[in-house]
Amino acid sequence: MQFDSLADFFNMGGYAFYVWLSYGVTSFALGTLIFFSARQKRKILSEIAKKIQREERLKANRSNQQ
Template identity: 80%
Template sequence: MQFDSISDFFNMGGYAFYVWLAYGVTFFCLSTLIITSARQKRKVLIEIAKKMNREERLKETRSNKS
């Protein structure tokens, strides 16, 4: 679709509300997904590091008892 001016582009032939709302909802959902995924990844990596440290400490205590 070709527009004569920038205001025609933003008006979207009378469907601006629906078009820009769709873009907004999509951007919001994708942003939320990215942010929550990054936070969950960080939590999982921290939990894995804690478990590895705990296992290392257990191995050290077992080897010291022997």
């Protein structure tokens, strides 16, 4: 192990602010990306389901009219 203690690990040789800030920004960016991607996926799947239901209703109406 490169660090003598846990405090040395968190201090990162005097560069703790930059190291932990970069980890924080990266984690925030990835978390935001995952959140918005999941939300967009749900929205798209919902729109597809609505289109399929609409097409089925139109098909049923056409068959009833004939």
